[in-house]
Amino acid sequence: MLGEIAVMTKPGELEYQHYEVPEPGPGALVLRILQANVCGSELHIWRGHHPVKKRGGIGHEMVGVVHALGDGVTTDCAGEPLTIGDRVVATYFQTCLRCPQCLDGQYNLCDNAYQFFGQQPEVAPHFHSGFATHIYIHPRQHYYRVPDNVPNAAAASANCALSQVYFGLDRIGLRDGDTLVIQGAGGLGLMGVALAKTRGARVIVIDGIAQRLVQASELGADHILDMNDYPAASDRIAAVQALSAGRGADVGMEVTGVPEAFNEAVTGLVRRGGRYLVMGNLSPGFTIPFDPGLLTRRAVQVIPVDRYDGRYLHKALRFLSDYQGTFAFDKLLDSHFHLRDVRLALDKSARREVTRASIVIE
Structure with a gap:
């Protein structure tokens, strides 16, 4: 055969x-x-x-x-x-x-x-x-x-989008009551919305594609920021801070694959003393100017995650089964x-x- x-x-x-x-x-x-x-x-x-x-x-x-x-x-x-x-x-x-x-x-x-x-x-x-x-x-x-x-x-979508995000959010320690800003509403970002909402987080999603933002909203995102309306990093930082009492999000999640997203989060999307999960930038060699002193002063904890523990695939399947009636996963x-x-x-x-x-x- x-x-x-x-x-x-x-x-x-x-x-x-x-x-x-x-x-x-x-x-x-x-x-x-x-x-x-x-x-x-x-x-x-x-x-x-x-x-x-x-x-x-x-x-x-x-x-x-x-x-x-x-x-x-x-x-x-x-x-x-x-x-x-x-x-x-x-x-x-x-x-x-x-x-x-x-x-x-x-x-x-x-x-x-x-x-x-x-x-x-x-x-x-x-x-x-x-x-x-x-x-x-x-x-x-x-x-x-x-x-x-x-x-x-x-x-x-269980492997790898959901398993990857499930593992990452566990590593970053997303908690009930946290504000999470997600950079990118592709497969990982959308799964991140669903997972975060079941954990009691408040979710802000940033993307530039209208359909992705619609899907994020349907999955329960509390706020969506269209990059066409907020074209500059400073605009997006100001918008996220305005939605978080002027502080910035407790947790950031990068799933864009765009190197510039890193600086944007460290500079102000994520609050001082917050946590930043990096998963989308996985191609070495694409560099950006970086201010290590600013990172130190803002004390943002950066946790990069490569792949996931294979056991999380089982967790992902259980999540899909438990929340099949809550989220239209197959419509993504x-x-x-x-x-x-x-x-x-x-x-x-x-x-x-x-x-x-x-x-x-x-």
């Missing part, structure tokens, strides 16, 4: 490759992919901004059904029974449990996280990316059965494309012609 993979031959260029769908080894499984989303990380890779990945299979935020189970696999990583045809989400990275970071309990920083995700499709077992008909899940990856009440469109995807239209989905997403694109394989 032949499977198909969308392969980036170089940034901005795509071709399709075909390989026999492999049989899983002991402790592994193979999924048939149902739906995979275009995440901001894909756009960094597609534009050539990723420090390492310059070619290969792309796509990592997806949901699939069990195609084959390797010897010894009878349950998911939470102990739930697993059979052929069950819907599953899995981390795109592994946790090796052997590197210095894993031994120190920093599982999200595993040195060998991309051992398989970084492999080229020419190397067996070939299928390690989301924009494909199948994906091979290795024993050190986290995988969980999708609750029955969670639709595919919502489940596909506004454009759907066929596997053969991956290039179109990436290009439209990069030009911001769509809010959040999804590749529907089945």
